[in-house]
Amino acid sequence: MTMNESESWVAGQAQGTTRQLREVLAKHVRREAELEELNHAARDLTRIREVEHTLRKVTERTKRLLDCDVAYLSAGVEGEGDFAVRAWSGNLSPAFLGIRVSVGNGVGGAVAATRQPVQVEDYLRAPEIEHNDYLDSHVRGEGIRTLLGVPLEVDGRLLGVLFAGRRTPLLFQESEIVLVSSLAAHAAVALDNAQLFESQETTMRELQRYASLLKTQNEAAEASAEVHEQLTQVLLRGEGVGHIMAIIGRALKVDVAMIDEAGAVLAGHGENPPSPPFTEEVEAALKRSRKTGRSVSAGGPDGRRWYVDTAAAGPTFLGSVLLASTRELTDVEVRTFERATQTTSVSRLADAAMAEAEMRASSEVIRRLIDPRRSSLDDLDRLARRHQLSAGPVTVTASDAEHGRNAAHLAAAVALCSETGGLAAWYEDRLVTIQPGDPKAVAESLWRRLRSSAGSPATVSAAGPARSLLELSHLYRESVQCLKLMHQLGRSSTWGSTAEFGIYSMLFTEGASDGLDHFVDSNIGRLLEYDTRHGADLVTTATAYLESSSSPSATASMLDIHVNTVSQRISRIDRMLGPDWRQSPRQLELHTALRLHALRAGGHFNQRSDQIADR
Structure with missing residues (x-):
């Protein structure tokens, strides 16, 4: 090998080594970044106390760690054994949320069955997983090709499956699977903790609700006990x-x-x-x-x-x-x-027992007060004081009730007398009271109480006031006489006093109703017939004329009509009754007949006779 060849070989080896070093260094840098991201994810997950937030964070971290298109998480459905999509990160349609996976179906079903990571490069063509139309249609609709699933498991309990997906067929590397498996392990613990926290919060809310309910029930029980105590005191008093x-x-x-x-x-x-x-x-x-x-x-x-x-x-x-x-x-x-x-x-x-006792006592007291033939004034005074009868002037009333309402009327009268300081009892088939006050006021008050409390009307007459207890017997007889006269005059179911009827009470005798009818008809019958037939006011005019001392001007003022109208009506009455009707003694008889007619109609005359009550 020549020198040049040797140098070239060395240079090539150096370049290869440098390239390898760079790749190793890049892997270490990437691995360090991944571990740093994983640590960040673990720290974040440990601070989360809410389940849905935990699920969302896990999918976001998964998508960022694997740089995939989508990441989603299916959590177990309590009591059903299925898994449903609860959260995702990436571009998925809303319909994808909530789709369910059963053990054995799809990638998720395979993970649930094996408790190991499972991935397929092309989901719809993968023969190694169990397919069904439901899952396949959703995966196809989202365009997912490569799909990785890893279990979320804690203490042997499968909490869910974490998925990472790509829309291009590209398998995840082994290091990426290890990385996402580590994330899933952290996520499973975080999810389990979040569920525990939520369960504790739910339990606390239930405890607070039960505590509030118990407090409310205790307060209600205390209030009920307080009411019971008040009711007991009412009975005792x-x-x-x-x-x-x-x-x-x-x-x-x-x-x-x-x-x-x-x-x-x-x-x-x-x-x-x-x-x-x-x-x-x-x-x-x-x-x-x-x-x-x-x-x-x-x-x-x-x-x-x-x-x-x-x-x-x-x-x-x-x-x-x-x-x-x-x-x-x-x-x-x-x-x-x-x-x-x-x-x-x-x-x-x-109340009934007390009323009965009071009635027996009152009956005896009233009997002695209104029939004092064997009692001295001192005896009557002591008797009245002992039974708390008012020391001032008193009025005697007599009344009768509708058939079958005696007890109700007596109870109402006793209640009224307990307020006024009087006495009430059933005596000689009549309801008798002795009360302080003016006869008219006492009679009206008793009549109204009987009507409202007893629910039925009664006829009430009053006599008084008594200046001495020795007068009570006489006043009782007057009151009874007045009561009978009111019935004879058609004044039943009303109230009145002896002073109101004046001398007319002296006309009363047993069976005198027919006689009174004849007396009225013989004196003013023609006027009554004329008024009825013609809608006139001759009876009213005659009454006002005699009440105003035969003065046409005073009559006109009383009736609020012109004096000429009065003169015309008086002339007509003269033609019908004769001119002597305005002269004594016939004037007295006719005036009496007119008053009796007014009393039958419910009219009230005062002692000054200065107005006509039936106008």
């Missing part, structure tokens, strides 16, 4: 169903009311407590509750949710409690409502 309704309404933030068997409201609480008339659904709920003895819910007529419950003592029906709420009640609240209804039963029974 004997405060009645009105206070019970208020406790229920405030505790449950609802409107509530109690009704009796006739549907009359006994007590209520709230801005819009339930009241009749009720819908068919509510009526059906009332019947069902009465049959079962339990609360029943129903849709109310106002869009609110209604709850009804029955107050009873054995077979004895004591009323129904109705509750209206803008929300569904909880089980604890329903039990509170039912417990409160039971309390109303006890309260109603206690």
Whole structure:
């Protein structure tokens, strides 16, 4: 070998060595970069606590490490044994997300079966994997040719399969497979940790929810116990169903009311407590509750949710409690409502027992007060003080009830007298009260209470006020006489006082109704007939004329008509009755007939007789 040849050979060897050194150095640099990227990926993955974020980061790192077209990850579907695409990096269609792989099918199925990396150079032509139309159509649609799959495994548990794909047939090198397998190992641990963190967070949320629910239930139980304590105190103090309704309404933030068997409201609480008339659904709920003895819910007529419950003592029906709420009640609240209804039963029974005791006591007291033939004034004073009867002037009332409503009227009268400081009892088949106050005011107050509380009208008469307890007997007889007169005059189901009727009460005798009819008809019958036939006002004009001392101008002022009109009407009355109707003694009889007619029509005359009440 010549010198030149030797030098050429040496130079060639040097160039080859240099080239090899450069390749080795490049591999080391690339390997170092890959390891650095892998370390970065591992550090990033250890900081991630959310599963979907973990999956997305793994696919992004895989695509960057292998410089491939797409990377995606199929995670196990809990309880089904399949794997579904959960995340990807690269250009894939949305339809690709969620496609499922079963063990044995495709590259993913092969990885799941062998727990080893699997790759094919051309997926659709690869005979070494199991094909099916479902997977093949999706792979074909995405244009994937080369596909690599590696397992994500922790402690023998396969969490998923990591894929790397190319749209040109080019196999991944062994070093790349090792690299992505290392990434998959880190990713599997990170995914397992993320799942654990999410599971812990879910458990914590459930625990917090249960803690909140337990707190709510404890608060509801405490509130229920507080309501029970309040209801107990109401019973001990004997405060009645009105206070019970208020406790229920405030505790449950609802409107509530109690009704009796006739549907009359006994007590209520709230801005819009339930009241009749009720819908068919509510009526059906009332019947069902009465049959079962339990609360029943129903849709109310106002869009609110209604709850009804029955107050009873054995077979004895004591009323129904109705509750209206803008929300569904909880089980604890329903039990509170039912417990409160039971309390109303006890309260109603206690009220009935107390009313019966008071009635017996009041009956005896009233009997002695209005029939004091064997009692001195001092005895009556002691009796009145002992039963807390007002020391001031008092009024005696007498009233009668509709058939079958005696008990309801008595309960209403006793309740009113407990407020006014009076006494009430059933005496001689009449409801009698002795109360402080003006007769007219007392009569009207009692009449309104009987109508609203007892649910039916009554006729109420009043006499008084008594200046001495010795006058009560006389006032009672006057009140009874007035009551009978009101019936004779067609004034049933109204209220009145003896002062209102004045001397007309002296006209009353048993069976005098026909006589009164004859008296009125014989004096003013022609005027009544004329007014009815012609729609005139001769009776009104005659009454006003006599009430105004036969003054045409005063009559015109009272009737708000022209004085000439009065003169024309008086002339017509003269022609019909004769001119002596304006002169005594016929004037008195005719005036009395006119007043009796006004009283029959419900007119009220005061003692000054300065107005006509039926105008």
